[in-house]
Amino acid sequence: MAVMNIREAIASTLYSEMERDENIIVLGEDVVGGNGTAGGPEAIGGIWGTTPGLWAKFGPDRVIDTPISESAIIGAAAGAALCGKRPVAELMFADFVGVSLDQLWNQMAKFRYMFGGKTKCPAVVRLIYGAGMQTAAQHSQSVYAMLTAIPGLKVVLPTTPADAKGLLTEALRGDDPVMFFEHKTLYGVKGEVPDGEYRQPFGQARVVREGGDVTVVACGRMVSFSEKAADKLAADGVGVDLLDLRTTSPMDEDAIIESVEQTGRLVIVDESPPRCSLAADIAAMVTERAFTSIKAPPAMVTGPHSPIPFSRTLERAWVPSPQKIEDAVRRVLGFR
């Protein structure tokens, strides 16, 4: 096993998968970078550093710098996927879903169904998301719930380097459109990554820890925040079952239900406003499927119903914190 961070895990997986499968192409803004400048191609590369060396190795027909045209990026990925390619399209910020939503929602997601199951659209869209870098209201959002709500799309959120490799490989080997969310604050997270071919199937939550007193369900950056809360709770003798969803579509409902049936208490942590959120979705699902098992109302730890602010202190106030998660756990444990 090699130790690397999530950025390196994604970059190396893209590279090795492109070596393996000549149908994989990469397109997006500055995935090469430097085109049309004095510095020339690859003079700088993308701001996230996840596509270095691809252009030099695989050439301009497979690694395509696009203009700032998100609809064209996603639409071109959809068209290429219908023609047998496996495009990896990058949305530099997941917030730009707003510019390209029709191509995701009305086009890519619906082809197979509308066309009677005769088509495949194996496109991977990489969306860099999340708050924590003071990127303010239009560059910080976690729009996974919106895309999870769309039939036809799969939604993936790795939180470890091993999962980044395993889930990206799975996305590139599968035949459905995959929305691959990369949290901008997690790129530097280090961990062991299995060597060679490594796939992590979708719809299997990761059991981060088992504690038995309360179930905490999280995804993305909220997993590590929940671990911090769980550490503090453990010091007080409170045991947390912590689930990292890994994928929200498909979602491992059974893992959530099994844990809740044991603990009877549920906290859902979601880096998102509360309305029509993933947290609300899971709360409803658990209430419907495990009503007789729950001993307290499910608690949702989310941001407020507001855009994400810029100021350092305000942004921290917006994002669900380890303290808020801990408070929510104590609240559901105290419910009688």
Next chain:
Amino acid sequence: MQLNRDELLQAYRQMATIRTFEERLHDEIKTGEIAGFTHLYAGQEAVAVGICEQLTHADKIVSTHRGHGHCIAKGCDVKGMMKEIYGRAGGLCKGRGGSMHIADLDVGMLGANGIVGGGAPQAVGAAIALRLEGKGSVGIAFSGDGACNQGTTFEAMNLASVTKVPAIFVFENNHYSEHTGDAYAVGTDKDIASRAEAFGIKSWRANGCDFFDVFSVFGELLEYVRAGNGPAAIELDTERFYGHFEGDPQRYRGKGELDRIRDERDCLKAFRARVTEGALLADADLDAIDAEVAQLIEEAVAEARADAMPDNDTVADDVYVNYY
């Protein structure tokens, strides 16, 4: 441009099939048996056929909400299309798509599209894929004077220009985007093709009511794109014989306009006149095709009516290749 007898007969057969298909739908929709939105292509047949007769199944097209003509011209099964429009189990898309979402990837038809302007970026993606294949195949976006105002179309043209892929933008100007005229809605003192030229895309213009002009001009364009010169565009001046959708009262039309365009701009009449005057084909040849086509459409409607409705248990099938 030299078309032999068989090619001329085939071109006429395709145009006549589209016309008869659409005219029959116009009548059948009034019976109430076909619901939803149906946008008829009648009047524009010379465009779809003049272009698609020069393509192979390896060439990909992306169509529009007014897509029946492109589907037929590209080789989609006419009976399967009729069943689809009737919402039947045996439809080309199992009744899931309907009039606005007919596709058949086996013949290079990547899909009609209910979103105006939705298809152009996909044609560029197809062209990106086809360039990698290296066989000279092309990706074509059919658009109208409506879609030419969508940002997706601009983005697609720019991306094609930047990447120099074999994408072709076909602008069928039927002069109406829904109920609004191109004189109002297309903001230019030039034409639509000039917009493509602004992106550095070589552009052509043709009479979209004249099969021979479409065939000839597009043939030149296609040779240019197949040779690896990058994207191209063509604007075709054409006419829509029916409304935006079936049921459109068309109060925006000028007095006598519909009669005039049917008299003066009917591509089927023009084709017949050209080939019979030039002694390329006889009236009897064309009449025989008309009879064949009438029979085909008659059967298509009868078989569509007789076909089963889709099984309700399939309502959520085929959303994914595999989910869990």
